[in-house]
Amino acid sequence: MKSKKPLRYTCKIKSPKGKICGKSVLESKRSEHQKQHRKARTASGTGIASHEAAKKYLQKKYPKALIIRTGKEEAIPDFVLFNKGKLSFYELKPVKGDNLLKRDQRDWIKKNCLQKRLNAFLIRYEKNKDKFDFKIIKLDFDKIMEYCCSSKK
Ligand SMILES: [Zn+2]
Secondary structure, three states: OOOOOOOEEEOOOEOOOOOEOOOEEEHHHHHHHHHHHHHHHHHHHHHHHHHHHHHHHHHHHOOOOEEEEOOOOOOOOOEEEEEOOEEEEEEEEEOOOOOOEOHHHHHHHHHHOHHHOOEEEEEEEEEEOOEEEEEEEEOOOOHHHHOEHHHOO
């Protein structure tokens, strides 16, 4: 008797960045796999909204500052702020979920901010209904360990 091959299909769902998934998925895992896409989409939507809200929040706090949203490069904090002749850096993280600095983010901040005596901050946000609440934490050599991946036990 020939063994029956498990049924598979190729996922054609697009990621938030517009790339087709293309994974070969077991038919029996279809709904589970689609759920992952839904989760990623929601997270991405919240990510975009939270960044826009955070920029407005910073601009309101520092009306005269120049605030730049950095690009896609992983390690660099999300915002660069230029105020009264000083540069400072802000990384946005949610309070819940993926809320810790990654190793390369920590290293970048240590090397390019703390060691050069430039201010670096963590902005933690929480979404309540459609409103974002922000809390700013100033990073130093101790704090950065507290809010980094490697301190997770
Ligand atoms: Zn997929």
